[in-house]
Amino acid sequence: MEREINVAIRKTDKYAVSTGGDTIELVERPKGGISVVLADAQGSGPSAKINSLSVVSTILHLISDGVRDGAAARAAHDKLFASKSGRVSSTLAIASIDLHTNTLVVSRNGNCPVVIWCKGNISIYDKDIAPLGFHYEMKPEIVEMELCEDLWVFSCSDGVISAGKRSDNEMTLDEIIDIVNSGVKDKDIEEIADDIIRLALKKDKNRARDDMSLFLLNMKDYNEDVLIRKMGISFPFMGGRYGKK
Numbered sequence: 001m002e003r004e005i006n007v008a009i010r011k012t013d014k015y016a017v018s019t020g021g022d023t024i025e026l027v028e029r030p031k032g033g034i035s036v037v038l039a040d041a042q043g044s045g046p047s048a049k050i051n052s053l054s055v056v057s058t059i060l061h062l063i064s065d066g067v068r069d070g071a072a073a074r075a076a077h078d079k080l081f082a083s084k085s086g087r088v089s090s091t092l093a094i095a096s097i098d099l100h101t102n103t104l105v106v107s108r109n110g111n112c113p114v115v116i117w118c119k120g121n122i123s124i125y126d127k128d129i130a131p132l133g134f135h136y137e138m139k140p141e142i143v144e145m146e147l148c149e150d151l152w153v154f155s156c157s158d159g160v161i162s163a164g165k166r167s168d169n170e171m172t173l174d175e176i177i178d179i180v181n182s183g184v185k186d187k188d189i190e191e192i193a194d195d196i197i198r199l200a201l202k203k204d205k206n207r208a209r210d211d212m213s214l215f216l217l218n219m220k221d222y223n224e225d226v227l228i229r230k231m232g233i234s235f236p237f238m239g240g241r242y243g244k245k
Helices: 048-062 069-084 173-183 187-202
Strands: 004-013 022-028 033-041 090-098 103-109 116-118 121-124 143-148 151-156 212-221
Touching: 004 033, 004 187, 022 048, 022 173, 022 212, 033 048, 033 151, 033 212, 048 069, 048 090, 069 090, 069 103, 090 116, 090 151, 090 212, 103 116, 103 121, 116 143, 116 173, 121 143, 121 212, 187 212
Parallel strands: none
Antiparallel strands: 004 212, 022 033, 033 090, 090 103, 103 143, 116 121, 116 151, 151 212
16 A cells, blocks of 8 residues: 655744744655654744754755764754854754654654654653753653554644733644544545634734744555656745736
8 A cells, every 4th residue: 555745834034024034944864754844942033044054955955865864963053052152053854754664753852743643642852951052951852653544743833832922822732633633534634724823923913923833744554556756836025026016
């Protein structure tokens, strides 16, 4: 039976800020599989974006070279710590479908929550772990489990999970879990990801108080005759010389 990995990514910048500080990217693993990497650097704007890009690009490069996720996270930490002298931090979440070991591997630092659905069970990892960049000694939290049917994984930056905080209507993981649970039967992964970020924006009255980024990953049966891999992107933007006459 062929299987299919799907990933949906959603991002929006802090209201009235032209450049967000979050970065999410995908990379194929050299021995088979996919890794999703999410970094939320301290602050917002161009400087935060440079830092999160540095973290993510370091990890992508190392994973594509065959380095294990935890070691890649430590290397990104060491680079950030050395370049910023321990004055800048970044949260991190890596979710990997490793087809060589037939496992799901999750690595996290900071307050990026991770929710995993496997065999009808839901596991939540939301304990604060030391972020990248601040302390010389740093250990990522690593979770590894065998792949299972109808596997789902969710993670996000703190802009999603803190949405609505100032109006006492803060986003909760329970709400996100309900959206996923109610959508798995009749919605595709893209629609479910849309529902999550739209709720977060609604709680911030459509003016995000922080950069918002999330990813949703699942694995399911593949029923087509030909194995065709697909990837798409939608990248709306404002201003710039291309928007001027």
